[in-house]
Amino acid sequence: xxLSGKYKLSDFRKSFVLSRxxxxxxxxxxxxxVLILVWYNFMNRHYHNRAIINELTQKAQVxxxxxxxxENGTISADAFxxxxxxxxxxxxxxxxxxxxxxxxWSTPRRxxxxxxxxxxxxxxxxxxxxxxxxxxxKQKVIFTTKLGKENNGDTVICVGVPILSITKDDRPEEVLGxxxxxxxxxxxxxxxxxxxxxxxxxxxxTLSMMAFPAYYYITLIVRPLLQIRDVAKGISDGDLSKRxxxxxxxxxxxxxxxxxxxxxxxxxxxxxxxxxSNRLQQILNGLNxxxxxxxxxxxxxxxxxxxxxxxxxxxxxxxxxxxxDLPVEDIREAINEAVATxxxxxxxxxxxxxxxxxxxxxxxxxxxxxxxxxxxxxxVTKEQQLEQTRRDYVSNVSHELKTPLTAIRCMVEPxxxxxxxxxxxxxxxxxxxYDEVLRMARLIDDMLELSRLQSGKAVIELxxxxxxxLLENLYAKFSSVAKEKQINFALELPNCNLPLAYVxxxxxxxxxxxxxxxxxxFTPPGGDIILRAALKDDRIIIVVQDTGKGIAAxxxxxxxxxxxxxxxxxxSIGTGLGLSIVKEITEKTGEKVWVExxxxxxxxxxxxxxxxxxxxxxxxxxxxxxxGGAANKIGADLSSHTSSDxxxxxx
Numbered sequence: 001x002x003l004s005g006k007y008k009l010s011d012f013r014k015s016f017v018l019s020r021x022x023x024x025x026x027x028x029x030x031x032x033x034v035l036i037l038v039w040y041n042f043m044n045r046h047y048h049n050r051a052i053i054n055e056l057t058q059k060a061q062v063x064x065x066x067x068x069x070x071e072n073g074t075i076s077a078d079a080f081x082x083x084x085x086x087x088x089x090x091x092x093x094x095x096x097x098x099x100x101x102x103x104x105w106s107t108p109r110r111x112x113x114x115x116x117x118x119x120x121x122x123x124x125x126x127x128x129x130x131x132x133x134x135x136x137x138k139q140k141v142i143f144t145t146k147l148g149k150e151n152n153g154d155t156v157i158c159v160g161v162p163i164l165s166i167t168k169d170d171r172p173e174e175v176l177g178x179x180x181x182x183x184x185x186x187x188x189x190x191x192x193x194x195x196x197x198x199x200x201x202x203x204x205x206t207l208s209m210m211a212f213p214a215y216y217y218i219t220l221i222v223r224p225l226l227q228i229r230d231v232a233k234g235i236s237d238g239d240l241s242k243r244x245x246x247x248x249x250x251x252x253x254x255x256x257x258x259x260x261x262x263x264x265x266x267x268x269x270x271x272x273x274x275x276x277s278n279r280l281q282q283i284l285n286g287l288n289x290x291x292x293x294x295x296x297x298x299x300x301x302x303x304x305x306x307x308x309x310x311x312x313x314x315x316x317x318x319x320x321x322x323x324x325d326l327p328v329e330d331i332r333e334a335i336n337e338a339v340a341t342x343x344x345x346x347x348x349x350x351x352x353x354x355x356x357x358x359x360x361x362x363x364x365x366x367x368x369x370x371x372x373x374x375x376x377x378x379x380v381t382k383e384q385q386l387e388q389t390r391r392d393y394v395s396n397v398s399h400e401l402k403t404p405l406t407a408i409r410c411m412v413e414p415x416x417x418x419x420x421x422x423x424x425x426x427x428x429x430x431x432x433x434y435d436e437v438l439r440m441a442r443l444i445d446d447m448l449e450l451s452r453l454q455s456g457k458a459v460i461e462l463x464x465x466x467x468x469x470l471l472e473n474l475y476a477k478f479s480s481v482a483k484e485k486q487i488n489f490a491l492e493l494p495n496c497n498l499p500l501a502y503v504x505x506x507x508x509x510x511x512x513x514x515x516x517x518x519x520x521x522f523t524p525p526g527g528d529i530i531l532r533a534a535l536k537d538d539r540i541i542i543v544v545q546d547t548g549k550g551i552a553a554x555x556x557x558x559x560x561x562x563x564x565x566x567x568x569x570x571x572s573i574g575t576g577l578g579l580s581i582v583k584e585i586t587e588k589t590g591e592k593v594w595v596e597x598x599x600x601x602x603x604x605x606x607x608x609x610x611x612x613x614x615x616x617x618x619x620x621x622x623x624x625x626x627x628g629g630a631a632n633k634i635g636a637d638l639s640s641h642t643s644s645d646x647x648x649x650x651x
Contacts, residue, residue: 056159060181064163099177120147135178158182224252240267290377298323404436453584464500464612486525492532500612514578515544515605522548545604551597
């Protein structure tokens with residue numbers, strides 16, 4: 001926004017620069033006029049006094065010469081007396097003749113002389129008497145005095161010259177007396193007053209004529225300053241869109257240009273800072289760590305959403321609040337401790353099921369000045385769980401390997417010592433050693449398989465597969481195992497053929513075999529194992545259900561973890577990695593696996609796989625039947641639940 005440059009008269013009246021400049025200009029003009037008037041009065045009086053003195057000197061010399069001629073006998077007494085009577089009027093000067101202290105007065109006949117009383121002339125006579133010696137020394141005498149005090153006084157200037165006798169060769173030789181010519185200074189006041197009045201009148205007229213033009217031109221000078229002032233004020237108020245008009249290339253134009261350029265740079269810099277601040281804010285808000293920051297005065301400066309999520313009691317904590325308002329006591333004490341000691345503090349806080357690790361860092365400027373403190377809080381729950389899992393894994397692997405190794409050592413030591421002589425017993429020991437070696441081999445194979453799956457090195461390619469044939473083959477393979485363990489094993493499939501599934505045949509067979517193997521281990525003789533498949537929407541659901549002991553509710557969430565065994569009494573059964581491998585395979589292939597069970601009522605393991613090319617669905621024809629109530633219940637659930645719902649419930 002560019003300023004218009006138009007201002008009201010009131011704006012200029014309020015302008016400090018305009019008012020002070022105008023007043024200063026008027027004062028300068030008035031001072032100059034007064035100075036000129038004083039100088040004129042002084043110089044005029046000086047030159048006027050000199051002119052009067054010269055005039056009075058010449059007139060006194062004329063009278064003195066006539067007196068000398070009279071004393072010399074050159075002119076008669078009548079002529080001299082006539083001269084004395086007419087000289088004051090002709091010369092317009094008062095004459096006083098001092099002949100051996102006999103003073104004769106003669107003044108012009110004019111009204112102004114009426115104010116000189118005999119007392120005034122007597123006072124003047126006294127002044128003349130003080131200069132007799134100077135006259136006798138042939139010196140000119142000049143003095144001023146006040147006469148006519150009853151009329152506020154009259155300044156009189158008097159010039160005295162000696163009367164010198166004239167010899168025959170016209171050369172003065174002897175002082176005969178003194179001639180004093182005097183006159184009033186009122187004529188000077190009378191002559192100078194009109195000049196002063198005219199000067200003052202001219203000054204006032206000139207001042208009144210120049211006031212408006214001077215005011216106008218001062219406003220032209222002040223207007224750019226007002227514009228620049230408004231721009232600066234707008235910038236200080238945060239409005240960076242204001243710009244001053246550049247109507248001149250002089251200094252004000254350069255100043256306006258500089259102000260506009262500064263505003264442009266500020267606008268760009270602030271825009272960059274705001275963008276950077278927004279990016280930083282988004283970064284801080286997007287971090288997984290909870291962040292809290294306090295200023296040097298321990299007032300809250302920042303609190304990101306993750307911190308509020310970690311600590312629900314801080315939801316209403318406002319920026320600018322004091323450290324004492326922080327409701328989490330452990331963090332408050334740690335911040336105070338960090339500030340007091342000047343060191344980084346570390347804390348661990350349990351919030352519900354979360355374990356948070358906090359780091360409180362002190363912030364300093366380049367000159368080591370304390371700027372504040374920032375706290376970073378990270379959820380280390382999974383890390384702790386992983387660390388615990390790692391420790392459990394190492395412990396379980398050690399235990400699983402130690403068990404067969406211990407058994408092998410117990411069998412080998414008697415053989416080495418020659419204690420076993422019976423061939424049948426020796427053969428039995430060999431079989432035990434062989435079984436334990438196979439057990440270690442299976443454990444190592446499972447561990448390697450799980451490691452390959454978790455590291456992503458195992459490549460699992462999907463392809464169309466006829467599950468019905470695969471399930472029938474599995475049924476044929478596992479029937480002998482079930483028969484050997486005296487377990488009833490059944491396969492239930494829909495009346496029509498199942499559609500093609502989009503799976504990895506080897507992996508899906510591996511998964512189902514793990515389910516069957518687990519079921520056979522936990523199902524007592526005379527129990528039932530049922531392998532069943534059905535189509536639900538666009539998924540094929542396969543379930544292996546048994547009538548064994550079942551799984552407790554608190555154990556169902558952990559059955560797919562490594563080395564987890566719900567039945568601790570059967571610690572020697574299996575490696576504890578089968579279901580973990582199943583979980584990894586299904587996660588890699590996008591399939592879903594879950595378990596449903598009730599303690600004492602058997603268990604059912606489910607896997608849901610995708611149908612290839614969305615072939616026509618084959619409806620479920622009959623519920624799952626078994627020897628126990630749980631079998632019927634779980635079979636019915638297969639007909640009523642979607643795979644996604646069951647997966648969520650199982651997890």
